[in-house]
Every structure is written in C-alpha cells, then in structure tokens.
Amino acid sequence: MTALPTRKLEAFRYADIDALSSVWEQLAAPRSIQIAAHKKVQQIWLPNGNDIEVRRAEITLEAGAEMSLFALNNARDYGRIELDVTLREGSHFTFNAANIGAGESNLEIVTTVRHDAPSAVSRQVVRSVLGGKAVGSYLGKVAVARDAQQSDGEQSVKAMLLDRGATANCKPELEIYADDVKCAHGATVGELDPNQLFYAMSRGLDPASAKALLLEGFVMGLWDDAEGSDAICEAARAALKVVTA
Amino acid sequence: MNERMLSIKHLHATVAGKPIIDGLTLSVPAGEVHAIMGPNGAGKSTLAYVLGGRPGYEVTEGSVTFDGRDLLALEPHERAAAGLFLGFQYPVEIPGVSSLQFIRESLNTQRRARGEAELSGAEFIKLARAEAAELGMDAEMLKRPVNVGFSGGEKKRAEMVQMGIMRPRFAVLDETDSGLDIDALRTVGREINRIMRAPDKGVLLITHYQRLLDYVQPDKVHVLSTGKIVRSGGPELALELEREGYAEAAA
Ligand SMILES: Nc1ncnc2c1ncn2[C@@H]1O[C@H](COP(=O)(O)OP(=O)(O)OP(=O)(O)O)[C@@H](O)[C@H]1O
Numbered sequence A: 001m002t003a004l005p006t007r008k009l010e011a012f013r014y015a016d017i018d019a020l021s022s023v024w025e026q027l028a029a030p031r032s033i034q035i036a037a038h039k040k041v042q043q044i045w046l047p048n049g050n051d052i053e054v055r056r057a058e059i060t061l062e063a064g065a066e067m068s069l070f071a072l073n074n075a076r077d078y079g080r081i082e083l084d085v086t087l088r089e090g091s092h093f094t095f096n097a098a099n100i101g102a103g104e105s106n107l108e109i110v111t112t113v114r115h116d117a118p119s120a121v122s123r124q125v126v127r128s129v130l131g132g133k134a135v136g137s138y139l140g141k142v143a144v145a146r147d148a149q150q151s152d153g154e155q156s157v158k159a160m161l162l163d164r165g166a167t168a169n170c171k172p173e174l175e176i177y178a179d180d181v182k183c184a185h186g187a188t189v190g191e192l193d194p195n196q197l198f199y200a201m202s203r204g205l206d207p208a209s210a211k212a213l214l215l216e217g218f219v220m221g222l223w224d225d226a227e228g229s230d231a232i233c234e235a236a237r238a239a240l241k242v243v244t245a
Numbered sequence B: 001m002n003e004r005m006l007s008i009k010h011l012h013a014t015v016a017g018k019p020i021i022d023g024l025t026l027s028v029p030a031g032e033v034h035a036i037m038g039p040n041g042a043g044k045s046t047l048a049y050v051l052g053g054r055p056g057y058e059v060t061e062g063s064v065t066f067d068g069r070d071l072l073a074l075e076p077h078e079r080a081a082a083g084l085f086l087g088f089q090y091p092v093e094i095p096g097v098s099s100l101q102f103i104r105e106s107l108n109t110q111r112r113a114r115g116e117a118e119l120s121g122a123e124f125i126k127l128a129r130a131e132a133a134e135l136g137m138d139a140e141m142l143k144r145p146v147n148v149g150f151s152g153g154e155k156k157r158a159e160m161v162q163m164g165i166m167r168p169r170f171a172v173l174d175e176t177d178s179g180l181d182i183d184a185l186r187t188v189g190r191e192i193n194r195i196m197r198a199p200d201k202g203v204l205l206i207t208h209y210q211r212l213l214d215y216v217q218p219d220k221v222h223v224l225s226t227g228k229i230v231r232s233g234g235p236e237l238a239l240e241l242e243r244e245g246y247a248e249a250a251a
C-alpha cells in the first residue's frame, strides 16, 4: 500500500484527507477495465450508499473501442471518482457524471484522459449541484501524445450553487504534444435563472418544487443517452430532494 | 359570482426602483373580456407581471383584489392555484425538462393546493393530447423540453395549450397574438373563446392589434399610457385607435 496522499499533490488539492485516511488501508487497487478493439461498452456507476466512497479505475480503450460511463457522485461525507483513461486509435470515450451534495459533503471527480494514438474522441460532461457547505470539484486533464493527430477532446463543466456556503472548483487542463488536435473546454458556475423560476411558479409550482424541477433538468440531461437509466435517474432525483430540502 | 372579479385600484408599482405603473384603476367583472392597448413602454407587461407577482415588481400603493381576496398578498404559485393564468409575451425556455412533465407537475401542484384530486399519468396524457389537438399542435412537441427550439409562434401556441390544460378562472394574456401567422391567429382567438368565455371567467387581453379582437370580441377596451388608463370604451375604441393612433385617440 502506498502512502496516504497529501493536498500538496495536484490530484488531491481539494480532497478530504481525513476521510481518505479512514478508508485508505482497505482501499482496493484501482479497477482495471480493458475494452477490446471495436467493442462497445456502457457502465452506470451508482453510489453504494456509504458516507465515504472512493472509486478508482484505470481504463484502456483499444483501437476503435467505445465506452460510455455514467456516474453519480453523492456520498454524504466524501465521494471521489478517479479515472485514468488511455485511448488507442479511433476509440471513443464518453463520461457523463454529476456531483450532488449537501451539508458538508466533499465530492470530487479527477480524471486523466490520455489520447495515446490518432483519432480518438473523448467527451466529458460534469454537472454539480451543491447546497449547504458542500464542495464539488472537477480536475480533468486531457493529455494528447505527440503522434496522436486528429485527437478530439471536450470537457464541459457546470456547477449550480444553491447556498452561499457551497463551493465549486473546476480545473480543466490540456497537455498537448500533437499539432492537429481539437480540444475544447467550458466551465460555468451559476445560480438558477430567475426568469425560469418565475415562469414555473406562475404555473403553480411552489418555490421548492420549481427549484427541484429546474435542477432536475440541469442534471438529468446527462443520462438522456444511457440505456436503462431508471436507477441513476431515481438516485439523482432522491439526491436533489435532499439538496433542495 | 363576483361582480368585480378582478379589481385594481389606484395601483402604483416600480420596477428596479423606477416608477412604471402610476395610479392605475381597472375592474373586470366575471364573464367579460377586457382588452388593453397602448404604446410600447406604456407599462402593459409590467401590469401583467405585477398581477402575476413577479419578484422585483414592487407595488408601492393601491390594491388588487381577485374574487374579493387580496391578490397582492399571495405568492405567484398561490395566485395560480387561485385560478390566475399569465400568458407571457416572451415564454421562457427550460432545457432538460419536458413540457409534459412541466405542465403535469404544475397542474397537480395547483390541484393539491385547491384540495382537488391529482390527475393520473394516463388522465393527464389524454387531456394534454386533446388540448394540443385543439391548437393544431403535434402532441410529440410536448415531449420536448419546455419551449426549447420552438419558433416564436409555436411558443405562443404552447402557452395556449398550457392554458387549455390548466383551465384557469382568469387569464392575463400579454401579446399572445404577436408572432402568430394568420391561421394561428384565428385558431388562438377561437381557443381563447373556447377556454375562457364563461359567466364565471374573465380575461385581460393585452394586444397591439385589432385583428385578434375580431375573433375575441372584447366587452371593453382600455388605453394604457405612461402607467395609467387614459381612456376606456367599447369595441369601437379599438377600431378608432387603429385608424387614428394613440396620440389622437388619447387626446
Ligand atoms: N427591469 C427593468 N428595469 C428598468 N426599467 C424597466 C425594467 N423592465 C421594464 N422597464 C421599463 O418599464 C417600462 C414599461 O415596460 P413594459 O414592458 O411594461 O412596456 P409594454 O407596455 O409592455 O411595452 P411593449 O408594448 O413594447 O411590450 C419601459 O419603459 C421599460 O423600459
């Protein structure tokens, strides 16, 4: 077992080290997920319900493989999703995830996506809804190797803060050694749109229901393309109820 | 039944601290449709928002009663539950939320507040389909996110579908006719009559054009200018305004 990380490490700069230390000894090695060439795989990661949940995976997509990963990060105290993804030629990786937290939750998503060979595509969409004193973070590095021409990497990160004490951290990062690549990232932190809120209330929704519905729209779009998304939608809805209560 | 279903007295209101409504008095008895016309910037939409209870629109003086109740004391959603419907000049887009879900949750929240039974999923879908059909709107459009990607005219028709489903007692319709093509204008006019013409209902119809009033015959026409009603009359007043313009007619 390696030593407990400190916040000096870039990938742990927002981590809850105390929470991490309480599970560090029993922490399983990162899951190794290999997607064979031209195989197509979907995974949905639901929270396991523990107060502290750390999920780590090392994923390799062989040439022409496709993976869609849908995840909900929602542990009560500390939730961390850590991905190290390697993309071979022409593979396609989609990661759509939500941090939904209230109270003192610290939720973070830390990804490294390595475009190792030409023409791979990565799409990361992260939505955070944070209330109370919750902290939601996204640290995402897209690394494009020297000969990985025609790489296409996108990161879209949006956070909604419901209370003054809530915090969103967002750090998309590009490390590009090839010259013919298309990489884009966008990040916004916002509050609910007052026009939308008034429109919903004028139709009869009380303020709490109106907020919940607007937030649902903000999050649920993540799972539009997931097959069998009922459970994750249900879990996200329940999590949103807690945040807006 | 209430003689003065909606009664506005000496109303003064500010938007972002700026006085816009300036001593406005107006009553609509049950069973009547009143039109409000007036130049751009006169305060028509402001009046609609004040009646709807929009945050930031502050009443500084005067009163508004709805069926004898103090309307201004109610929250926006309580006004909806009391039977008030606001048709927006610019209907709002809500990405990620389907129209069906939006309307159903709104309607059921209203019904709960009134102590009525909620509609089941099946009952609601049937109602929504029927109302969309009346407006000549493809029911598939209701599966899309609220107003997202709708044309200007489609948004206005969607407002009328919502009104048809919710069956309010009183509707304030802010330029529901603008952006509609000729056929849609006729359909919307017919729908306002179908949904809202009843002895116990009332309508305040804000419009710039006589055309809609050909279909929805108003009982009264009022001219709103710089925050107050400067003239009132019968349907013939709208024709006179169209002929002579506001400057002449208001003089
Ligand atoms: N948020 C705001 N801050 C400052 N002034 C505002 C605000 N909203 C509206 N106003 C002003 O209030 C006045 C009345 O606007 P309102 O939208 O009610 O006019 P209207 O009669 O509906 O016009 P139109 O026919 O163009 O729709 C205008 O002068 C407008 O500029």
Ligand SMILES: [Mg+2]
Binding pocket: B044, B045, B046, B089, B174
């Ligand atoms: Mg207006």
